[in-house]
């Protein structure tokens with residue numbers, strides 16, 4: 001069974017430790033849902049619900065790169081929403097052509113498609129700790145996830161990175177992605193600012209957003225991320 005294993009005062013002392021890394025801004029302490037230990041008589045579905053961190057940031061902000069490091073170091077399963085959609089796009093699925101068109105345009109896929117793929121990935125995993133990378137992209141995505149999965153994320157990790165750095169990284173990526181070109185990255189940035197940033201703001205208002213400076217080397221960034229996950233003390 002998965003459960004949090006730390007008490008409230010201990011948890012806040014971890015938060016103080018985390019705050020010492022000044023790149024990190026915790027808008028408020030976590031909400032009660034994350035810190036509340038399971039209570040006698042509480043339903044099994046709630047106690048067994050997975051631990052989920054959404055990972056947000058602009059295109060090329062380093063979400064995927066850092067998720068790999070977090071997953072390896074802290075034993076999370078990494079679910080890349082874009083990766084799931086790319087897999088779907090390359091399969092014989094009826095949605096393949098639609099996904100390819102949206103990706104080329106830098107637009108967002110319908111929530112029902114993405115959430116269904118995420119739900120399947122969560123349900124088919126043995127792990128109960130997940131990083132959901134690059135999702136939710138919109139308020140509509142967020143509402144659909146919370147309705148279909150029946151829970152909010154435990155927290156949201158957000159990589160803050162200047163546009164010129166992100167664009168440079170994307171254009172140097174060289175992985176054959178249909179969206180790694182100058183035109184699409186500009187469209188993605190517009191979508192990100194208009195539609196995705198409000199999602200990050202929503203979670204900031206709820207005290208669930210961890211904002212990390214996404215500039216510097218991959219290792220430097222990971223050292224900013226590390227204390228956040230080290231402070232969680234989740235049992236497996």
Ligand SMILES: Nc1ncnc2c1ncn2[C@@H]1O[C@H](COP(=O)(O)OP(=O)(O)OP(=O)(O)O)[C@@H](O)[C@H]1O
Pocket residue numbers: 057058059060061062063064065066082134169170172173174214215216217218219221
């Ligand atoms: N700190 C860094 N310094 C230089 N290059 C980096 C850094 N972090 C990641 N990269 C490289 O930049 C590119 C984009 O990184 P990554 O794929 O992790 O970003 P992302 O946020 O997942 O982007 P997208 O939203 O487009 O999937 C990759 O080629 C990656 O190797």
Ligand SMILES: O=c1ccn([C@@H]2O[C@H](COP(=O)(O)O)[C@@H](O)[C@H]2O)c(=O)[nH]1
Pocket residue numbers: 059080081082083085102103104106107108109110114133134135136137141179188
């Ligand atoms: O929730 C999501 C995630 C991704 N997309 C589409 O995929 C591309 C690439 O996503 P990455 O997370 O950067 O790999 C994105 O621009 C969208 O077109 C999506 O629609 N919904």
Ligand SMILES: [Mg+2]
Pocket residue numbers: 063064065080082134
């Ligand atoms: Mg990525």
